[in-house]
Amino acid sequence: MMQFGAAACDLDRFSVVFRPGPRHTDCVTFAANKLCSDIRNSGRVDCHSNCNRSTSQVSLFLCSDSTNRRNGLLGGSPCVNPSGRRNLVGPASYSVETSAYDVAALEPPTHVAEEKVGVLLLNLGGPETLNDVQPFLFNLFADPDIIRLPRLFRFLQRPLAKLISVLRAPKSKEGYAAIGGGSPLRKITDDQALAIKKALETKGLSSNVYVGMRYWYPFTEEAIQQIKRDRITRLVVLPLYPQFSISTTGSSVRILEQEFREDAYLSTLPVSIINSWYQREGYIKSMADLIEKELQSFSEPKEAMIFFSAHGVPVSYVEDAGDPYRDQMEECIFLIMQELKARGVSNEHTLAYQSRVGPVQWLKPYTDEVLVELGKKGVRSLLAVPVSFVSEHIETLEEIDMEYKELALESGIKNWARVPALGLTPSFITDLADAVMEALPSAKAMYPRISTSEDVDHENDPVKYFIKLFFGSFFAFILFLSSKMITAFRNHVI
Numbered sequence: 392m393m394q395f396g397a398a399a400c401d402l403d404r405f406s407v408v409f410r411p412g413p414r415h416t417d418c419v420t421f422a423a424n425k426l427c428s429d430i431r432n433s434g435r436v437d438c439h440s441n442c443n444r445s446t447s448q449v450s451l452f453l454c455s456d457s458t459n460r461r462n463g464l465l466g467g468s469p470c471v472n473p474s475g476r477r478n479l480v481g482p483a484s485y486s487v488e489t490s491a492y493d494v495a496a497l498e499p500p501t502h503v504a505e506e507k508v509g510v511l512l513l514n515l516g517g518p519e520t521l522n523d524v525q526p527f528l529f530n531l532f533a534d535p536d537i538i539r540l541p542r543l544f545r546f547l548q549r550p551l552a553k554l555i556s557v558l559r560a561p562k563s564k565e566g567y568a569a570i571g572g573g574s575p576l577r578k579i580t581d582d583q584a585l586a587i588k589k590a591l592e593t594k595g596l597s598s599n600v601y602v603g604m605r606y607w608y609p610f611t612e613e614a615i616q617q618i619k620r621d622r623i624t625r626l627v628v629l630p631l632y633p634q635f636s637i638s639t640t641g642s643s644v645r646i647l648e649q650e651f652r653e654d655a656y657l658s659t660l661p662v663s664i665i666n667s668w669y670q671r672e673g674y675i676k677s678m679a680d681l682i683e684k685e686l687q688s689f690s691e692p693k694e695a696m697i698f699f700s701a702h703g704v705p706v707s708y709v710e711d712a713g714d715p716y717r718d719q720m721e722e723c724i725f726l727i728m729q730e731l732k733a734r735g736v737s738n739e740h741t742l743a744y745q746s747r748v749g750p751v752q753w754l755k756p757y758t759d760e761v762l763v764e765l766g767k768k769g770v771r772s773l774l775a776v777p778v779s780f781v782s783e784h785i786e787t788l789e790e791i792d793m794e795y796k797e798l799a800l801e802s803g804i805k806n807w808a809r810v811p812a813l814g815l816t817p818s819f820i821t822d823l824a825d826a827v828m829e830a831l832p833s834a835k836a837m838y839p840r841i842s843t844s845e846d847v848d849h850e851n852d853p854v855k856y857f858i859k860l861f862f863g864s865f866f867a868f869i870l871f872l873s874s875k876m877i878t879a880f881r882n883h884v885i
């Protein structure tokens with residue numbers, strides 16, 4: 392292990408261990424003492440005041456009880472800038488508030504009496520300004536679940552991400568400029584969070600709802616830190632992607648697992664992850680409602696073809712890596728159409744995949760190619776339905792509403808309409824709230840501490856502890872004597 396400096400905090404529950412950076416071990420004593428006085432005086436720690444030469448070189452671990460101490464450094468690493476943790480890039484907007492640590496929040500949830508429910512909404516995130524576009528793209532392409540390199544070539548991930556993000560930025564910027572200069576995703580997701588919180592309240596559940604974005608602010612790591620500070624005791628994780636893909640829900644959950652594995656509090660926090668929810672009745676009915684309503688905008692509603700356009704993924708995800716995304720998408724479309732048929736809506740429908748990036752094969756058929764074919768075949772009315780995402784974003788507002796609409800009209804389609812994303816649709820929000828309620832009881836620790844008989848006896852039963860101590864000492868004494876005897880014998884034989 393690395394070199395450690397420790398502070399003798401005369402507090403009964405906390406031990407403080409510093410892992411110094413390679414060149415700043417002399418900061419450690421100062422930092423440790425400062426930290427202890429912070430805890431004693433205010434119960435809070437300002438991590439960044441600890442080492443005035445190179446704060447980022449000093450990692451801090453708080454061990455909340457003697458067991459953690461015995462097991463090594465199970466405490467979190469609270470000083471780390473969430474975006475720096477994964478080496479994500481973005482403007483340095485780390486606030487003082489988020490760097491100040493509530494020490495009590497690090498206590499494992501088993502010590503907390505009152506239940507405090509948290510809901511973590513996971514989403515992709517999007518650049519808020521045109522200047523954010525390239526660093527956002529860097530974060531996206533630096534994700535090994537987005538560009539899947541063979542293990543041997545992983546060292547190329549970040550240089551490649553840099554190259555691709557710089558090359559793609561001009562095209563992406565054009566797209567974001569066309570929809571007002573940034574992604575609306577953060578605002579919409581925040582509104583959804585509030586709506587879900589209210590829906591849960593009407594169902595009698597008080598909760599904190601957090602938003603954790605994968606590639607832009609507020610990053611998932613920031614949300615997790617807030618969950619710790621708020622002393623959440625039970626957490627439901629709800630990715631805002633109806634269908635599971637390795638590249639979306641899979642990637643976000645991988646980050647969660649990474650963060651939770653390393654942390655004493657989070658590893659024992661009961662968590663329930665809703666991996667996909669495309670088959671939920673409330674979601675299917677809400678989609679059917681929107682489609683049914685939008686069909687009425689055509690002069691001949693029955694003539695319009697329902698054109699489901701899903702975000703694509705590379706074929707290799709499905710065929711080599713076992714991504715269930717295509718299967719779930721097809722089932723989802725089947726369920727929506729079944730619901731519509733039950734309502735007497737039996738329009739023709741088709742599914743195609745949009746937004747492919749790079750030279751590899753993506754799921755087919757491609758949206759742009761299908762639009763041209765449909766025009767050639769004589770389809771005159773088309774209702775586009777974005778189906779892999781529940782908020783408006785660049786791929787609905789720019790790609791579908793502008794690029795694909797133009798292509799469709801050029802290809803001979805005369806009447807075009809699009810179903811809005813679900814956003815804050817009340818029946819949809821209610822259904823998400825129901826999904827949370829249903830998931831709550833099955834929450835369990837991601838990484839439960841393996842409690843040894845030693846832990847149980849020592850911590851819970853002092854009588855057993857002393858009996859063990861007595862017999863342990865007795866056996867140690869016998870062993871001591873026998874080793875003396877063996878040595879004596881050996882010496883004697885030689």
Ligand SMILES: C=CC1=C(C)c2cc3[nH]c(cc4nc(cc5[nH]c(cc1n2)c(C)c5CCC(=O)O)C(CCC(=O)O)=C4C)c(C)c3C=C
Pocket residue numbers: 515516517518528531536537538559562563574575576632636638639702703704705748779780783784785786
């Ligand atoms: C279910 C939804 C999505 C899947 C699956 C998905 C996979 C995926 N995406 C890229 C590359 C890009 N995605 C971009 C933006 C973007 N992607 C999704 C959703 C899914 N992506 C959304 C909602 C957004 C828009 C966010 C916003 O700004 O509002 C972009 C950036 C935009 C652009 O340049 O086109 C890229 C690039 C890959 C490579 C991939 C699967 C491997």
Ligand SMILES: [Fe+2]
Pocket residue numbers: 702746
């Ligand atoms: Fe994407």
